[in-house]
Amino acid sequence: MESGLYRMLPMLCESDHEYSNPSQTMAEEDEDQRINRRIERLSLHLNPYLRDEEELGRVVELVGCAGVRPKLIISVSTAAQLSEYMRGKHRGLQDRVYEYFNGRPDLHTPVEISKDDHRELCMRQLMGLVREARIRPFVYVAQEPDKYFSILEAVGSVDISLGIKMGVQYSLWGGSVLNLGTKKHRDKYYEGIDNLDYPGCFAMTELHHGSNVQGLQTVATFDPLSDEFVIDTPNDGAIKWWIGNAAVHGKFATVFAKLLLPTHDTKVVSDMGVHAFIVPIRDLETHQTLPGIEIHDCGHKVGLNGVDNGALRFRSVRIPRDNLLNRFGDVSREGKYTSSLPSINKRFAATLGELVxxxxxxxxxxxxxxxxxxxxxxxxxxxxxxxxxxxxxxxxxxxxxxxxxxxxxxxxxxxxxxxxxxxxxxxxxxxxxxxxxxxxxxxxxxxxxxxxxxxxxxxxxxxxxxxxxxxxxxxxxxxxxxxxxxxxxxxxxxxxxxxxxxxxxxxxxxxxxxxxxxxxxxxxxxxxxxxxxxxxxxxxxxxxxxxxxxxxxxxxxxxxxxxxxxxxxxxxxxxxxxxxxxxxxxxxxxxxxxxxxxxxxxxxxxxxxxxxxxxxxxxxxxxxxxxxxxxxxxxxxxxxxxxxxxxxxxxxxxxxxxxxxxxxxxxxxxxxxxxxxxxxxxxxxxxxxxxxxxxxxxxxxxxxxxxxxxxxx
Missing domain, CATH: 1.20.140.10 (Butyryl-CoA Dehydrogenase, subunit A, domain 3)
Known part of the structure; x- marks a missing residue:
C-alpha cells in the first residue's frame, strides 16, 4: 500500500505545493500524517468533491492498484462485431464491387502502366462495373446518396483514378443535369448518362479562374433570332482547364459561363451571372470533335493518370436554348429572363449549393x-x-x-x-x-x-x-x-x-x-x-x-x-x-x-x-x-x-x-x-x-x- 503511495509522491509534491504550510517542514511531520495528507490531496485530484471517509478509502484502494493496468484484448467475435459496426448497412454493395474486380484480373491496374493505357483501362473498368457487374451508381446519386458514396469508396480502393472518373461521370456531369436541370433534361439525358452512352465532363475551372467561380470569363450569349445560345472563349485565360473526361472519352460537357442577354441597345448586354449549359463536344457516332470546339490534352500529371484531363476552347459554338440548365433561371423564346431567386448572388449560391x-x-x-x-x-x-x-x-x-x-x-x-x-x-x-x-x-x-x-x-x-x-x-x-x-x-x-x-x-x-x-x-x-x-x-x-x-x-x-x-x-x-x-x-x-x-x-x-x-x-x-x-x-x-x-x-x-x-x-x-x-x-x-x-x-x-x-x- 505504502509503496503505491510513494510512487505517486513526486507527482503530488510537484502539483500540490501551493497547499503546503510554509512554516511546517517535511522533517517535522509524522510519517502517517504525510501519508494521510498525500491521500487527501490525491482524492482532490481525482474528485475535488470527495469528502467522506468511505470515498477516501476507495481512492486509497485505487492508488494501491495504480501500477496495474490490464491490456485490452479484442476477441474474434468482438473483431467481427467491430467490423460489422464500421462497414455499416451497405457492406454487401461494396462486396459486390470487390468481388467483381477480384474475378477480373485483366482489369487490375498494373504497377507500371503508361498514361494512355491507364486511361483506356480506367474506362474499361468503369464500363465493366456498370454493364457487366450491373452496379449502377447513377441510380443512387439523387435517390440514395449514402449508397453512391459507399460504391465510390469501394471503387476508389480498387484504383483512385477509377473513383475520380466515376465521380466525374455521375456526381459532376450527371449530378449537374439532375440538380441544375429540370424534367426535360432528365428525360433526355438520364439513361445515356446511367449506361455510359453519354460520357460527359464538368467544365467549370478555367486557366485563369478556379476557386473564384463568379469570375469565370466564358460567355453564353442568347441569340433571339435563332433561339440559341452562343458559347465563346473570349481569351486564353478563359480556356476550360483540367476538365476530366475531356481529353479522350467525353461526348458532352456541362459548361459554366456568364449568361448574357441582348438589350434594346445593341451594343449593351445584360450579365445575368454564371449559369450552366449542356454543350455537345464530340459526335455520338463518329466521336469526332464538333465544329467550333478545340480539345487539347492536359498531358501527364503527378498522379491520377487514368483520368483524361483536357482543355476546351469554344469559338461561337451554338446550342439550343433548351440546353440551359434552368432550375434556378430561365430564358424565354423572346429573350426574357425569369428566376425564382431575386439576385445574381442568390442564384449563384443556390447553384453551388446543389454541387456540394x-x-x-x-x-x-x-x-x-x-x-x-x-x-x-x-x-x-x-x-x-x-x-x-x-x-x-x-x-x-x-x-x-x-x-x-x-x-x-x-x-x-x-x-x-x-x-x-x-x-x-x-x-x-x-x-x-x-x-x-x-x-x-x-x-x-x-x-x-x-x-x-x-x-x-x-x-x-x-x-x-x-x-x-x-x-x-x-x-x-x-x-x-x-x-x-x-x-x-x-x-x-x-x-x-x-x-x-x-x-x-x-x-x-x-x-x-x-x-x-x-x-x-x-x-x-x-x-x-x-x-x-x-x-x-x-x-x-x-x-x-x-x-x-x-x-x-x-x-x-x-x-x-x-x-x-x-x-x-x-x-x-x-x-x-x-x-x-x-x-x-x-x-x-x-x-x-x-x-x-x-x-x-x-x-x-x-x-x-x-x-x-x-x-x-x-x-x-x-x-x-x-x-x-x-x-x-x-x-x-x-x-x-x-x-x-x-x-x-x-x-x-x-x-x-x-x-x-x-x-x-x-x-x-x-x-x-x-x-x-x-x-x-x-x-x-x-x-x-x-x-x-x-x-x-x-x-x-x-x-x-x-x-x-x-x-x-
Missing part, C-alpha cells in the same frame, strides 16, 4: 485512402522485426514508442474521420430529401471543412506511412507512391483547401453574430447556443489542475476542451476583424487575420469530428467493441489536445501538471492501441486483393514470399 456532393464524395473517399495506407503501414510494422534487448529475439518495429507515435494517432484519426464523414453523408442525404435551408447551410459549411481538413491530414499521413515502412515503402508495388500522388490533388479540386477553410471561418463568424442578435444557429453550432457563456468564461483554476485518468478520458472534458479553444478563437477573431476593418477595410482586415481564421476553422472541424466520434462510441451495441472504440477515441482526443497544448497553456486552461498528464496518457494510450492495432485495421475489412501490396497482406506469414515472387525469385 462533390466535396462530400472527396472527404469520404479520402478516408478510404487513409484506411488503405494505415492498414499497409501497420501490418508491415507488425511483421518487420528490428533490434531488441541483448541476446533476445528482435522485436516488432511497432513496439518502438517512436513508431507508435507515428501510426497510432493516425489509426485513431482514420476511425474518427470514418464516423464524421458517415454523419456528413447522412446529413447530405437528408438535405437531398428535405431541401431544408438550415440543413443545406450546415452541409455546405461542414462539407467544406471536412473536405479540407481530412484531405490535408491524409496527404501528410501518406508520406509518414511511406517513411514508416522504410525502403520497402519506396517500392511501387507497395503502393504508397501511387496513393500519395493520386490523392494529392484532393487538396485542390472541388475547392482549394485554404479557400474552403475560409468559407468555414466566414460561416462561424456569421453564426457568432447571429448568436448575439437572437438568430438561430446551424446544427453544428448547437454547443454555442447551449453554453456559449461557459466556453467564453475564464478557466476554472481547480479543473485546470485535475490530472486523473478518469477525468482526462471523460468525453465531457475532451469535448469541452475542443469547444473552449474554438470559442476563444472565434471571439478573438471577431474582435481583431472589427479592430482592423476600421483602418484596413473588410478585405484588408480579413487578410491581416487570415492565419487566425484558418486555425479557427480547423479547430471547429476538429470539435465536430470528436463529437461524432463520441456519439459513435456511445451508440456501439457491443460492449467489447465499444471499449475498443472508446480507447481509440480517447487517443484521438488527447493527442489533438497535446498537439496544441501551447494554446491551452497560454490561456491557463491546462496547468503544467495537467499538460504532463495529458502527454503521458496519450503515449500510454498509443501503446494500448498498438496492442489491438491488427484487429483495428482488420475491422476496415479490406480484402488482400483490394490492398494489393505484398507487405500489407492480412496473413503476414505470406508477405515476404509474395514480395520475393513479385521480383522474380
Amino acid at each position: 456532393g462533390g466535396r462530400v464524395g472527396l472527404a469520404y473517399s479520402s478516408v478510404g485512402v487513409l484506411k488503405v495506407a494505415v492498414t499497409i503501414a501497420i501490418r508491415y510494422s507488425l511483421l518487420r522485426q528490428q533490434f531488441g534487448p541483448p541476446k533476445q529475439p528482435e522485436i516488432s518495429i511497432l513496439d518502438y514508442q517512436s513508431h507508435q507515435h507515428k501510426l497510432m494517432p493516425m489509426l485513431a484519426s482514420a476511425y474518427a474521420f470514418h464516423f464524421a464523414t458517415q454523419d456528413l453523408v447522412k446529413k447530405y442525404s437528408e438535405m437531398k430529401k428535405s431541401h431544408d435551408e438550415q440543413v443545406m447551410g450546415d452541409v455546405h459549411a461542414l462539407s467544406a471543412g471536412l473536405k479540407a481538413y481530412v484531405t490535408s491530414y491524409t496527404a501528410k499521413s501518406l508520406s509518414i506511412c511511406r517513411e514508416s515502412c522504410g525502403g520497402h515503402g519506396y517500392a511501387a508495388v507497395n503502393r504508397f507512391g501511387s496513393l500519395r500522388n493520386d490523392h494529392d490533388i484532393f487538396q485542390t479540386f472541388e475547392g482549394d483547401n485554404t479557400v474552403l477553410l475560409q468559407q468555414v471561418a466566414a460561416d462561424l463568424l456569421k453564426q457568432y453574430q447571429q448568436k448575439f442578435q437572437g438568430g438561430t444557429l446551424a446544427v453544428t453550432w448547437n454547443y454555442l447556443r447551449e453554453s456559449m457563456n461557459s466556453y467564453l468564461s475564464q478557466p476554472n483554476p481547480v479543473t485546470a489542475r485535475w490530472e486523473g485518468e478518469d477525468h482526462l478520458r471523460d468525453p465531457k472534458f475532451q469535448l469541452d476542451a475542443f469547444r473552449y479553444r474554438t470559442s476563444r478563437l472565434l471571439q478573438s477573431a471577431a474582435v481583431r476583424l472589427r479592430k482592423h476593418s476600421k483602418s484596413l477595410g473588410s478585405f484588408g482586415a480579413w487578410n491581416r487575420c487570415l492565419n487566425h481564421l484558418l486555425t479557427l476553422a480547423e479547430s471547429h472541424i476538429e470539435s465536430v469530428i470528436l463529437a461524432k466520434f463520441i456519439e459513435a462510441v456511445q451508440s456501439c451495441p457491443d460492449p467489447s467493441a465499444q471499449a475498443a472504440l472508446k480507447l481509440v477515441c480517447d487517443l484521438y482526443a488527447l493527442d489533438r489536445i497535446w498537439n496544441d497544448i501551447g494554446t491551452y497553456r497560454n490561456v491557463d486552461y491546462v496547468a503544467p501538471n495537467k499538460a504532463k498528464a495529458v502527454h503521458k496518457l496519450s503515449e500510454y494510450l498509443s501503446f494500448q492501441v498498438r496492442n489491438i492495432a491488427k484487429e483495428l485495421v482488420d475491422a476496415f475489412d479490406l480484402p488482400d486483393h483490394v490492398i494489393r501490396t505484398p507487405i500489407g497482406m492480412q496473413s503476414t506469414a505470406e508477405a515476404y514470399s509474395q514480395y520475393t515472387r513479385y521480383v522474380g525469385f
Whole structure:
C-alpha cells in the first residue's frame, strides 16, 4: 500500500505545493500524517468533491492498484462485431464491387502502366462495373446518396483514378443535369448518362479562374433570332482547364459561363451571372470533335493518370436554348429572363449549393485512402522485426514508442474521420430529401471543412506511412507512391483547401453574430447556443489542475476542451476583424487575420469530428467493441489536445501538471492501441486483393514470399 503511495509522491509534491504550510517542514511531520495528507490531496485530484471517509478509502484502494493496468484484448467475435459496426448497412454493395474486380484480373491496374493505357483501362473498368457487374451508381446519386458514396469508396480502393472518373461521370456531369436541370433534361439525358452512352465532363475551372467561380470569363450569349445560345472563349485565360473526361472519352460537357442577354441597345448586354449549359463536344457516332470546339490534352500529371484531363476552347459554338440548365433561371423564346431567386448572388449560391456532393464524395473517399495506407503501414510494422534487448529475439518495429507515435494517432484519426464523414453523408442525404435551408447551410459549411481538413491530414499521413515502412515503402508495388500522388490533388479540386477553410471561418463568424442578435444557429453550432457563456468564461483554476485518468478520458472534458479553444478563437477573431476593418477595410482586415481564421476553422472541424466520434462510441451495441472504440477515441482526443497544448497553456486552461498528464496518457494510450492495432485495421475489412501490396497482406506469414515472387525469385 505504502509503496503505491510513494510512487505517486513526486507527482503530488510537484502539483500540490501551493497547499503546503510554509512554516511546517517535511522533517517535522509524522510519517502517517504525510501519508494521510498525500491521500487527501490525491482524492482532490481525482474528485475535488470527495469528502467522506468511505470515498477516501476507495481512492486509497485505487492508488494501491495504480501500477496495474490490464491490456485490452479484442476477441474474434468482438473483431467481427467491430467490423460489422464500421462497414455499416451497405457492406454487401461494396462486396459486390470487390468481388467483381477480384474475378477480373485483366482489369487490375498494373504497377507500371503508361498514361494512355491507364486511361483506356480506367474506362474499361468503369464500363465493366456498370454493364457487366450491373452496379449502377447513377441510380443512387439523387435517390440514395449514402449508397453512391459507399460504391465510390469501394471503387476508389480498387484504383483512385477509377473513383475520380466515376465521380466525374455521375456526381459532376450527371449530378449537374439532375440538380441544375429540370424534367426535360432528365428525360433526355438520364439513361445515356446511367449506361455510359453519354460520357460527359464538368467544365467549370478555367486557366485563369478556379476557386473564384463568379469570375469565370466564358460567355453564353442568347441569340433571339435563332433561339440559341452562343458559347465563346473570349481569351486564353478563359480556356476550360483540367476538365476530366475531356481529353479522350467525353461526348458532352456541362459548361459554366456568364449568361448574357441582348438589350434594346445593341451594343449593351445584360450579365445575368454564371449559369450552366449542356454543350455537345464530340459526335455520338463518329466521336469526332464538333465544329467550333478545340480539345487539347492536359498531358501527364503527378498522379491520377487514368483520368483524361483536357482543355476546351469554344469559338461561337451554338446550342439550343433548351440546353440551359434552368432550375434556378430561365430564358424565354423572346429573350426574357425569369428566376425564382431575386439576385445574381442568390442564384449563384443556390447553384453551388446543389454541387456540394462533390466535396462530400472527396472527404469520404479520402478516408478510404487513409484506411488503405494505415492498414499497409501497420501490418508491415507488425511483421518487420528490428533490434531488441541483448541476446533476445528482435522485436516488432511497432513496439518502438517512436513508431507508435507515428501510426497510432493516425489509426485513431482514420476511425474518427470514418464516423464524421458517415454523419456528413447522412446529413447530405437528408438535405437531398428535405431541401431544408438550415440543413443545406450546415452541409455546405461542414462539407467544406471536412473536405479540407481530412484531405490535408491524409496527404501528410501518406508520406509518414511511406517513411514508416522504410525502403520497402519506396517500392511501387507497395503502393504508397501511387496513393500519395493520386490523392494529392484532393487538396485542390472541388475547392482549394485554404479557400474552403475560409468559407468555414466566414460561416462561424456569421453564426457568432447571429448568436448575439437572437438568430438561430446551424446544427453544428448547437454547443454555442447551449453554453456559449461557459466556453467564453475564464478557466476554472481547480479543473485546470485535475490530472486523473478518469477525468482526462471523460468525453465531457475532451469535448469541452475542443469547444473552449474554438470559442476563444472565434471571439478573438471577431474582435481583431472589427479592430482592423476600421483602418484596413473588410478585405484588408480579413487578410491581416487570415492565419487566425484558418486555425479557427480547423479547430471547429476538429470539435465536430470528436463529437461524432463520441456519439459513435456511445451508440456501439457491443460492449467489447465499444471499449475498443472508446480507447481509440480517447487517443484521438488527447493527442489533438497535446498537439496544441501551447494554446491551452497560454490561456491557463491546462496547468503544467495537467499538460504532463495529458502527454503521458496519450503515449500510454498509443501503446494500448498498438496492442489491438491488427484487429483495428482488420475491422476496415479490406480484402488482400483490394490492398494489393505484398507487405500489407492480412496473413503476414505470406508477405515476404509474395514480395520475393513479385521480383522474380
